[in-house]
Amino acid sequence: MADNDKFLYEDAIEELSRIVDKLSTGKCSLDDSLDLYTRGVKLASLCDKKLSEVEKKIAVINKDSLEEEPFAEDQ
Amino acid sequence: MYTFESVTQLNSYANELLSNDPGTASLSVTGEISNLTIYRSSGHAYFTLKDAESQISCVMFKSYLQGLNFTPKDGMKVVLTGSCAIYSASGRFQIKAFAMAQKGKGDLAEQMKLLHRKLSAEGLFAQEHKLHIPVLPERIGVISSPVGAVIHDIINTLNRRNPFYSLLLYPAAVQGEACAPDVMAGLDYFSSRDDIDVIIIARGGGSLEDLWGFNNEELARKIYDCRIPVISAVGHETDYTICDYVADLRAPTPTAAAELCIGKYEELITNLANKKSMLNLALMNYAELQRRRLDALKDSKALYSPMVYVESLRTSLEAVKKDLDNSGKALVNEHRYRLKSIIDGIEMLGPMNVLKRGYSYATKDDRAVTEVKGLNIGDNLDFVFSDGSINVEVKDIYEGDAKIG
Numbered sequence: 001m002a003d004n005d006k007f008l009y010e011d012a013i014e015e016l017s018r019i020v021d022k023l024s025t026g027k028c029s030l031d032d033s034l035d036l037y038t039r040g041v042k043l044a045s046l047c048d049k050k051l052s053e054v055e056k057k058i059a060v061i062n063k064d065s066l067e068e069e070p071f072a073e074d075q
Numbered sequence: 076m077y078t079f080e081s082v083t084q085l086n087s088y089a090n091e092l093l094s095n096d097p098g099t100a101s102l103s104v105t106g107e108i109s110n111l112t113i114y115r116s117s118g119h120a121y122f123t124l125k126d127a128e129s130q131i132s133c134v135m136f137k138s139y140l141q142g143l144n145f146t147p148k149d150g151m152k153v154v155l156t157g158s159c160a161i162y163s164a165s166g167r168f169q170i171k172a173f174a175m176a177q178k179g180k181g182d183l184a185e186q187m188k189l190l191h192r193k194l195s196a197e198g199l200f201a202q203e204h205k206l207h208i209p210v211l212p213e214r215i216g217v218i219s220s221p222v223g224a225v226i227h228d229i230i231n232t233l234n235r236r237n238p239f240y241s242l243l244l245y246p247a248a249v250q251g252e253a254c255a256p257d258v259m260a261g262l263d264y265f266s267s268r269d270d271i272d273v274i275i276i277a278r279g280g281g282s283l284e285d286l287w288g289f290n291n292e293e294l295a296r297k298i299y300d301c302r303i304p305v306i307s308a309v310g311h312e313t314d315y316t317i318c319d320y321v322a323d324l325r326a327p328t329p330t331a332a333a334e335l336c337i338g339k340y341e342e343l344i345t346n347l348a349n350k351k352s353m354l355n356l357a358l359m360n361y362a363e364l365q366r367r368r369l370d371a372l373k374d375s376k377a378l379y380s381p382m383v384y385v386e387s388l389r390t391s392l393e394a395v396k397k398d399l400d401n402s403g404k405a406l407v408n409e410h411r412y413r414l415k416s417i418i419d420g421i422e423m424l425g426p427m428n429v430l431k432r433g434y435s436y437a438t439k440d441d442r443a444v445t446e447v448k449g450l451n452i453g454d455n456l457d458f459v460f461s462d463g464s465i466n467v468e469v470k471d472i473y474e475g476d477a478k479i480g
Contacts (some may be wrong), residue, residue: 009211009338016350023357026364033361040354047347050211051340052239058230060221060244061264071221071244073230 009050016043086163099159104170105178106131108151113140120147124155124170132169133157139173141251144287152178174284183283187290190317194292199299199321206304206323210338212272214241216303218261219277221246225329229277232333237340243271249278249309254288258318259297266301273304273336276318277329280311289316298322308332435460447472452480 019040023033060071079085093099106124113120118137123130133155135147147153157172176183194200215233219226221244233240245264247257258276265271276298278286288294289309298305298321307322308329319325326332437444437456444456454469472480 008209009343010207010209013210013346013350016354020350020353020357023354023361026361028361030365033358037354037358044347044351044354051343051347054211054213054239054241056238057241058244059242060246063246063260066264068243071242073227073234 007046007050009047012043012047012050016040016047019043082166083163086161086166089161090163093159093161101158102170103154103156104131105152105154108147108153109149111147111149122147122149124153132162132167133172134169135172135175142282142284143175144252144284145177146252147175154178183287183290187283187317190290190292190295191320194295194317194321199295204299208304208306208324208335209272210343212240212337214243214270214272215336216243216245216261216265216268216271216274217277218245218247218258218265218274219329220249223279225249225277225279228328228330229275229333232330233337236334237337237343239340240337248288250281250285250288252288255291255294258288259294262297262301262305265303271303273306274301275306275308275326275329275332275336276322277308277332278310279329280314286310286314286316289318291317294318295321306332306336447474447479450480 019036022028023036023040028036058071058073059068061067062069077088079088104124106126109123109125109130111120111122118140120135120137120140122133122135124133125131135157140147154176155170155172156174156176157170159168159170161168198204217226217229219229226244230242233242243265245261247261248254249258261276262274265274276289278289286309289307295317298307298318304323306324306326307316307319308326308331309316309318312327315325324335326335435458437458439450439454439456444450450456450469450472452469452472456467456469458465458467469480471478
């Protein structure tokens with residue numbers, strides 16, 4: 001996942017799982033293990049942020065103007 | 076002979092007969108449309124159905140007309156389904172039509188089967204072309220009717236499932252002739268934006284005729300070409316359309332589509348928390364493993380290298396002894412004393428040597444036990460001897476000579 005690519009939650013979770021698996025084998029060098037851990041912490045905090053960053057919004061397109069207009073959710 | 080008091084009575088009598096006869100009460104008839112007028116105020120269609128020799132007046136009310144997947148036109152060959160009656164006010168014998176199909180087009184189910192076969196052969200439904208539906212879409216595009224239950228079912232489900240969502244509705248006709256062009260325009264519109272991560276095409280259940288707009292070949296190809304993943308929720312449970320087959324994911328209902336397009340918030344939070352603690356645990360286990368390896372290395376050095384060192388010192392001692400035997404006893408004694416103290420000191424480093432002399436040491440939970448303080452009856456201790464270890468249970472505890480437990 002390059003930083004300029006669109007962040008995909010499921011990709012980050014999958015990478016995090018792979019990191020946990022790799023770290024759990026205990027076969028990596030100390031440096032590699034610390035790098036893996038640091039990467040894992042970064043992914044987890046990105047996921048945290050992603051989970052609640054979208055602000056709830058419901059809109060409808062006006063087909064004439066192609067402008068977004070608010071849409072009443074209780075009708 | 077019947078005697079009718081009025082024309083109205085006569086017409087009612089005739090209508091009674093017509094409605095009781097199975098041939099006129101429910102019929103289908105083929106003919107060509109002419110003199111078609113659709114009244115702007117009522118929306119009803121009036122026309123004549125004719126063949127080379129005969130003609131009959133027909134009416135089709137607005138509600139039925141709206142359900143058609145084509146617009147009737149003069150000259151069109153059609154099969155009408157309806158009933159025959161006399162319109163009392165004008166005395167005109169006419170058909171009240173409630174369905175109309177274009178002649179020569181085959182029936183809808185057959186048409187759908189043919190289209191399915193064609194697109195399937197081209198690989199439009201192949202699993203490997205299906206796009207992945209993201210777990211957390213930045214924005215959900217919905218193509219559906221802005222009125223009715225469907226959009227609100229979707230919104231209510233999203234509200235329940237995950238409060239962090241953004242939805243953009245593209246209002247579209249979901250029935251009749253405008254349906255396929257509207258849905259295609261919606262797909263084009265969402266594709267032109269860069270914030271839509273998933274598209275839901277939704278409408279409620281209906282007859283094959285109601286859903287006919289979603290069995291459109293051009294629409295199917297547009298869904299196939301769409302770079303944004305499309306969830307199709309057209310119809311209810313058992314209703315299938317071509318749109319369902321070609322979409323990246325088919326949802327049985329609009330509610331299910333809302334469930335499929337975003338992860339459940341609580342589940343995502345719990346899953347992420349689990350991953351975080353697994354990550355921390357993995358690092359802690361790694362550190363513990365390395366510490367144990369280091370301990371093992373330290374132990375083996377303490378046992379191994381001093382002995383080698385001692386041996387080499389012994390050898391040199393012998394050499395020195397030989398030298399010194401020639402040089403003088405006093406010096407020999409002095410050297411012997413100094414070397415011996417070095418050797419003793421080094422031998423002290425190796426715990427195994429102490430154990431060989433009959434000592435043992437106790438550990439509890441891998442920590443050396445150096446005092447009775449903190450021990451309890453029933454504690455399990457490991458006693459390490461020079462050639463192995465035993466596990467014992469504490470039965471009595473004495474501090475000095477006094478029994479304290």
